[in-house]
Every structure is written in structure tokens, then in C-alpha cells.
Amino acid sequence: MDAVRIEDVIGDFVALRKRGSNYLGLCPFHADKNPSLSVSATKGIFKCFSCGKAGTAVSFIMDHEHLSYPEALRYLAKKYNIEIVEEEETAEEAAHRMKYESLLVVSEYAQKFYQDILWNTDTGRNIGLSYFRERQFTDETIRKFGLGYAADRTLSLHKDALQHGYKREYLVDSGLCIERDNGDLADRFFDRVMFPIYSISGRVIAFGGRTLSHEKTVAKYVNSPQSDIYDKSRSLYGIFQAKSAIAKADRCILVEGYADVISMHQTGICNVVASSGTALTVEQIRMIKRFTSNITLIYDGDEAGIKAALRGTDLILEEGMNVQVVLLPPEDDPDSFAKAHPRVEVEEYIAEHSVDFITFKSDILSRQSAGDPIQRARMINDIIRSISVIPDAILRTVYVETLAERFDQKSDDILAKIAELREKKRELDRSRERAERYTYTQDPGPQEAPPPGEADEPVVEEAPLTNSFLAAQERELAYCLVKFGFHQLFFPGQDASSQAVTVADYIRASLEQDEIKFENPLYRRIYDEFYSFAPSIKSGTVLERQEAMIKHFQDMEDRLIVQQCLDFVLDTHELKVKEYVRMLEPEEARLSLVVPRLVILYKKRIVEQHCARITRSIAEAEHSGDMQLQLRLIGELQTFNKIKIFLSQELAKKD
Numbered sequence: 001m002d003a004v005r006i007e008d009v010i011g012d013f014v015a016l017r018k019r020g021s022n023y024l025g026l027c028p029f030h031a032d033k034n035p036s037l038s039v040s041a042t043k044g045i046f047k048c049f050s051c052g053k054a055g056t057a058v059s060f061i062m063d064h065e066h067l068s069y070p071e072a073l074r075y076l077a078k079k080y081n082i083e084i085v086e087e088e089e090t091a092e093e094a095a096h097r098m099k100y101e102s103l104l105v106v107s108e109y110a111q112k113f114y115q116d117i118l119w120n121t122d123t124g125r126n127i128g129l130s131y132f133r134e135r136q137f138t139d140e141t142i143r144k145f146g147l148g149y150a151a152d153r154t155l156s157l158h159k160d161a162l163q164h165g166y167k168r169e170y171l172v173d174s175g176l177c178i179e180r181d182n183g184d185l186a187d188r189f190f191d192r193v194m195f196p197i198y199s200i201s202g203r204v205i206a207f208g209g210r211t212l213s214h215e216k217t218v219a220k221y222v223n224s225p226q227s228d229i230y231d232k233s234r235s236l237y238g239i240f241q242a243k244s245a246i247a248k249a250d251r252c253i254l255v256e257g258y259a260d261v262i263s264m265h266q267t268g269i270c271n272v273v274a275s276s277g278t279a280l281t282v283e284q285i286r287m288i289k290r291f292t293s294n295i296t297l298i299y300d301g302d303e304a305g306i307k308a309a310l311r312g313t314d315l316i317l318e319e320g321m322n323v324q325v326v327l328l329p330p331e332d333d334p335d336s337f338a339k340a341h342p343r344v345e346v347e348e349y350i351a352e353h354s355v356d357f358i359t360f361k362s363d364i365l366s367r368q369s370a371g372d373p374i375q376r377a378r379m380i381n382d383i384i385r386s387i388s389v390i391p392d393a394i395l396r397t398v399y400v401e402t403l404a405e406r407f408d409q410k411s412d413d414i415l416a417k418i419a420e421l422r423e424k425k426r427e428l429d430r431s432r433e434r435a436e437r438y439t440y441t442q443d444p445g446p447q448e449a450p451p452p453g454e455a456d457e458p459v460v461e462e463a464p465l466t467n468s469f470l471a472a473q474e475r476e477l478a479y480c481l482v483k484f485g486f487h488q489l490f491f492p493g494q495d496a497s498s499q500a501v502t503v504a505d506y507i508r509a510s511l512e513q514d515e516i517k518f519e520n521p522l523y524r525r526i527y528d529e530f531y532s533f534a535p536s537i538k539s540g541t542v543l544e545r546q547e548a549m550i551k552h553f554q555d556m557e558d559r560l561i562v563q564q565c566l567d568f569v570l571d572t573h574e575l576k577v578k579e580y581v582r583m584l585e586p587e588e589a590r591l592s593l594v595v596p597r598l599v600i601l602y603k604k605r606i607v608e609q610h611c612a613r614i615t616r617s618i619a620e621a622e623h624s625g626d627m628q629l630q631l632r633l634i635g636e637l638q639t640f641n642k643i644k645i646f647l648s649q650e651l652a653k654k655d
């Protein structure tokens with residue numbers, strides 16, 4: 001990280017001109033006409049003043065080259081000729097990695113094997129290749145997607161594989177072969193044309209095999225089972241071939257089957273993937289989100305296609321992405337349509353027939369409920385429910401206007417319904433959270449360490465402010481840690497010889513005193529990370545140590561933390577503490593007033609939240625006629641009110 005010079009890194013992709021202490025260039029993340037990208041060499045960050053994109057050298061490489069965090073680090077190390085010494089693995093890790101790698105190797109071998117049969121044997125050419133050519137796939141396309149043919153038992157994969165020294169264990173674990181009860185090996189795929197499924201980085205992870213037999217007893221498709229290298233809910237067919245086209249077009253077209261993807265590519269439309277073999281999952285949507293936030297669903301116009309599209313839209317909206325739907329003529333699917341029309345016509349059709357989800361839903365639902373007022377009301381409610389899951393408030397409002405206009409409704413009524421739905425959902429989340437916390441305090445033992453695999457699951461959340469009542473306060477405290485954690489506080493009457501207290505010490509001591517932990521997961525991660533990293537920053541002035549901490553946050557893998565930290569540094573968040581700090585002089589004196597005030601305010605908010613909960617419970621107890629519970633709760637409420645008054649008095653002292 002120390003060797004990286006951000007102006008060099010970005011300069012490899014963007015022509016930069018020096019302007020004062022910064023550099024300016026055309027932003028590669030939007031269609032930039034005047035240079036809007038500013039690169040600060042001293043701070044090690046970039047920011048686009050048009051589209052708002054900001055980050056460090058690492059996040060620039062991740063976004064621009066579509067690399068993961070470790071991949072970006074390797075890229076930078078290579079650029080600066082730094083050898084990366086990978087951490088020594090435990091025996092278990094090494095075994096796991098070896099197995100993983102071995103499964104990939106055996107899958108790659110199988111892909112070559114099936115491909116070889118397709119092109120270089122009589123059976124392959126006569127059956128497999130002629131089938132693909134009949135479907136009008138060009139040889140170039142067949143090679144681009146690595147298609148192959150699994151022949152009958154005379155050309156079996158497992159015999160060839162064992163001869164070439166591939167372990168039987170991996171043949172079975174990759175799902176390529178099946179072990180019979182008597183111990184014999186058998187191929188999973190035979191008499192089928194083979195579609196290899198690639199990972200996002202282009203490794204073969206699984207296969208889909210389609211039969212050419214017309215017998216009803218033979219399954220049309222056989223797919224690889226789940227394995228260490230293949231999780232179908234986290235894979236998209238065609239993502240490797242489509243990813244750069246998706247980023248370039250800033251749109252991903254989602255279709256249903258392998259042939260749909262291939263025919264669209266062949267016609268020249270390459271930003272296309274399929275969720276084949278499974279209904280669209282959240283994980284698949286998030287994979288697309290790495291490249292674009294716009295999805296167009298192109299499904300068959302038949303009943304099954306419409307159902308799949310309806311299910312997909314809500315999931316996509318919930319992930320904060322934009323969704324459009326295109327229905328093809330009922331007799332067509334994307335495969336046949338792309339073959340029957342040249343690229344321009346397909347693109348024109350998509351452009352003309354793309355509709356937003358409100359139009360799509362209302363068209364479909366009104367077809368089913370023509371003239372029935374009850375059905376109509378149900379349909380409107382259904383659309384309102386879809387709008388309510390959209391995380392972004394402005395976008396919600398836009399859709400509310402559309403809906404109001406189209407169905408001649410009052411937008412205020414719709415907004416009220418949405419607020420109600422969102423409140424219900426929040427309430428549900430809260431009670432779930434409460435229940436979790438209850439289990440936690442009852443039995444902290446087994447809960448302490450999250451089960452393996454879940455710990456590194458990214459936390460996806462709404463904008464923190466709307467997420468939690470306390471989030472605003474927690475953000476201010478996190479801001480104080482990141483920007484001023486090493487600064488010292490001075491209190492009136494404190495004599496010069498007494499140990500100085502830093503902002504970080506003060507915050508931690510005051511929260512631990514009342515056993516308070518941040519509720520918001522993002523701020524909690526920042527908080528924990530601060531205190532676990534701080535001891536390793538030993539030398540330097542206060543400012544130097546603070547800068548080292550900021551740099552540490554900016555270079556982390558967790559994108560949410562990096563973004564939040566950049567927002568703090570670039571002052572893009574509205575923060576109350578900023579106003580105070582500006583008003584008061586000198587800095588240490590300001591902090592000594594501001595930080596304690598923030599802590600008290602935060603505690604007061606916690607107490608207020610408790611009071612609100614108790615008040616609700618009292619109402620519920622009254623409703624159910626439980627006098628005893630009601631009395632107990634009132635007692636609790638009185639105690640909390642006393643604490644609230646005490647905190648208000650403390651707060652007044654600080655003003």
C-alpha cells in the first residue's frame with residue numbers, strides 16, 4: 001500500500017493532467033465530456049465530481065478491471081514488482097485448497113474431453129456437432145462457449161480419466177461420475193450435448209447436458225449436482241463471456257436457457273446471462289450488481305415465463321436495482337427470436353418493448369382481472385407492495401407518481417400505504433432482532449462464534465439512517481473515532497500531571513461502563529476495527545497516527561467501510577459534530593466538549609428507544625388484560641424516565 005502511487009495506477013487507464021496538487025482526467029465510470037475525475041496524490045484517493053464515484057487505488061482497480069480485492073492487490077503488487085508471500089496455510093486449509101483446485105482441474109479436463117469428442121470423433125461430429133449446426137450455432141460460437149458431446153459408454157469419461165491419472169475421488173466429488181453400490185464408476189453424462197458452466201473468472205465449474213433423444217422417459221436436461229466448486233444459486237450461465245459487455249452497456253439482460261444466451265451472443269448482443277436450472281436468486285442478482293444496476297428480463301411470453309418474470313422483479317427491486325421486462329411474442333423465445341432477426345432488429349424490439357415493472361405487472365394482472373373491481377384493488381395493492389421493497393426513497397416516490405397517474409389514485413394514499421408496509425417490515429425485523437438478542441443473553445456459549453462460512457458473509461443493509469433510530473448517533477461517534485480517535489481531551493480542573501485521555505479511550509470507557517454496543521452493523525465493524533488496529537500504530541505524532549488509521553480503513557477489503565471512511569474524509573456526510581467542531585476553537589478544546597456531549601446524546605437515544613418499546617408493550621399488556629405485566633412495565637418505564645431526566649441534565653451542563 002505504501003508503494004502504490006494512485007496517480008500512476010489511474011494514469012494507466014486515464015490521461016491525467018496536473019492541476020495544483022491534484023490531477024484531473026476524464027472519468028471512466030460515466031460518459032465524461034469535461035474532466036471531472038480528480039485524483040489526490042497526497043491523500044491517495046480519487047473522486048469524480050460528476051457521478052460521485054470515489055475511492056482509493058485499490059477500489060479503482062477493483063471497479064475498473066472488475067477484480068476482487070485479493071486480485072486487485074496481486075495486480076498492484078505485479079505493477080510495482082513486489083513479491084507477495086501468501087500466508088502459510090494450515091494443513092486443513094491446504095487440503096481444502098488442493099481439493100478445490102483438483103476439482104477445477106478435473107472439470108477442465110472433462111470439458112476438453114467432451115469438446116474433443118464433438119470435433120474429432122465420428123459420433124461427435126455426426127450427432128453432437130450436426131445438432132449444434134442445425135440450431136444455427138456457428139463453429140466460432142460453439143468454440144467460444146466450449147460446447148461438447150458426451151457419447152455412449154464406448155467413449156466413457158471415467159475410463160479415459162483414470163487412465164490419465166485423475167483420482168476417482170475427484171471424479172465423484174465433481175459430480176462427473178457416479179459411484180454405484182457395487183463400487184463401479186459410471187459417467188453421469190452420456191448421449192448428451194454438453195454446455196460447460198464457467199465461473200466468473202472463466203474456470204469450468206459444472207455442466208448442463210441436453211439429451212437429443214425424444215423419448216419421454218429421458219430427462220431433457222441433466223445438470224452437475226452441487227459440489228465444492230459449484231453452487232447453482234451463485235452461478236450464472238454466460239457470466240464469464242458477458243461480464244465486460246455488461247459493464248460497458250451498463251445493463252444486464254437476463255434470459256432463461258443456455259441456448260438463449262448463446263444465440264443472443266451470436267447475434268452480437270453480449271451482455272446476456274441466464275439463471276438456468278434455478279429460479280433467480282439474490283446471490284445471482286448481487287453478482288450482476290458488481291457490473292451494473294440495470295437488469296432487463298427477457299422471458300418467453302408464455303405462462304411459465306410470465307411467472308418467472310413476476311418473481312424476479314421483486315427480488316431485483318429489493319436489491320435496489322432497476323428492472324425492466326420485455327415479453328417476446330408468445331411463439332418465440334430469445335433463442336428463436338435472436339436467430340430469426342438481425343442484431344439491429346433485436347435491439348430495436350428490446351428498446352421498444354422494455355417496460356418498467358409497474359406497466360408489466362399491471363398489464364399482466366389486468367389481463368387476469370378485467371372489469372372486476374376487487375381484483376383491480378388487489379392488483380394495485382400488489383404493485384404497491386413491490387414499490388415498498390425498493391430501498392431508495394426517491395425512486396419509490398417516482399414509481400408512486402407513475403402508479404397514481406396510471407390508476408387514477410391519490411399519491412398521498414399510496415405513500416401512506418407504503419409507509420405502513422415499511423413500518424410493518426421494520427417492526428418485524430426489530431422483533432426478530434429482539435428475539436435474537438434474547439437467545440443471545442440466555443445462552444451466549446454456542447452463539448459466540450458464527451458458524452464457518454457465515455462470518456465473511458457481507459452485511460447488506462439499507463441506508464443506515466433509516467435503518468435504525470440510533471444509527472445517526474453511532475455514525476457521529478464512528479466519525480469521531482476515524483477522524484479524531486488519537487486526539488486528546490482536556491477537562492476543566494484536570495491537572496497537568498494526570499494521564500491524558502484520548503477521544504478513543506473516552507468513547508470506549510463510557511460505552512463499556514454501560515455495556516453498550518453499536519447496533520448498526522457497519523458502525524459496529526468500524527468501531528471494532530478501530531480498537532483492534534489502534535495498538536499496532538505505535539509511533540508518530542497524533543496527526544500521523546490518525547492518518548495511518550484513516551489509510552488503514554481506506555485499504556480494507558470491506559467496501560462499505562471504505563466508502564463510509566471516504567465519506568468521512570471527503571465530508572460528504574451531514575454530520576452534527578462537524579458543525580460543532582467548526583464553531584469552537586481550538587481543536588482540542590472543541591473535542592473535549594463535543595465528544596462527551598455525543599456520548600450522552602447517544603445514551604439518551606438508547607433510553608428513549610427503551611421507553612418507546614416499553615410504552616408499546618404496556619399498550620399490548622393493557623389490550624390483553626394482563627394487569628401484573630402492565631404494572632411491572634410501568635415501574636420499568638418510571639426507572640428509564642428517571643435515567644432520561646438525568647441524561648438531559650448532564651446534556652444541559654455541556655451546552
Ligand SMILES: [Zn+2]
Pocket residue numbers: 027028029030032036048049050051052053
Ligand atoms: Zn464519473
